[in-house]
Amino acid sequence: MSRSHQKGGEPSQRMLRVGELVRHAMSELLTRGALNDSVLDAHVVTVPRVRMSPDLKLATIYVMPLGGSDREAVLVALEGHRKVLRGEVARKINMKFAPDLRFRIDDVFDNADKIDALLNSPKVRQDLSAPDEQDDQPE
Numbered sequence: 001m002s003r004s005h006q007k008g009g010e011p012s013q014r015m016l017r018v019g020e021l022v023r024h025a026m027s028e029l030l031t032r033g034a035l036n037d038s039v040l041d042a043h044v045v046t047v048p049r050v051r052m053s054p055d056l057k058l059a060t061i062y063v064m065p066l067g068g069s070d071r072e073a074v075l076v077a078l079e080g081h082r083k084v085l086r087g088e089v090a091r092k093i094n095m096k097f098a099p100d101l102r103f104r105i106d107d108v109f110d111n112a113d114k115i116d117a118l119l120n121s122p123k124v125r126q127d128l129s130a131p132d133e134q135d136d137q138p139e
Helices: 013-032 038-042 071-080 082-092 108-119 122-136
Strands: 045-052 058-065 100-105
Touching (some): 013 045, 038 071, 071 082
Parallel strands (some): 058 100
16 A cells, blocks of 8 residues: 555554554663663653654654653753664664654643643533533423
8 A cells, every 4th residue: 555545644554563663672772771871870761652754764752751850851861872772773673774763752641631630620520510410300
């Protein structure tokens, strides 16, 4: 199936599979402590997701330090070790070309907290409880 048949930017099965391989390789490197960096040694960094470009030459790696503290320092440390990490990822996954790595902070958890706060607000609770009260009233 050609790329023109893909629907609206959805990742292909191959993009998802390679992204998962890169995610596992990065997680192993960060937990093993393969880098000599005081910032990365002081934080537990999770890799919740990786997005691959359609040509599989660029991997956007979303990271989150445990507890969400020192996000920018962790991001700068990872960017500083990008070449070393790319080489290590290339050794772990079997591909013709090693993908270039780009690091971003994962904001999915922040968005989930905002949605929870909205759903728990008094105005939304009032709207959600209003139909139940109307159904209980006799006609």
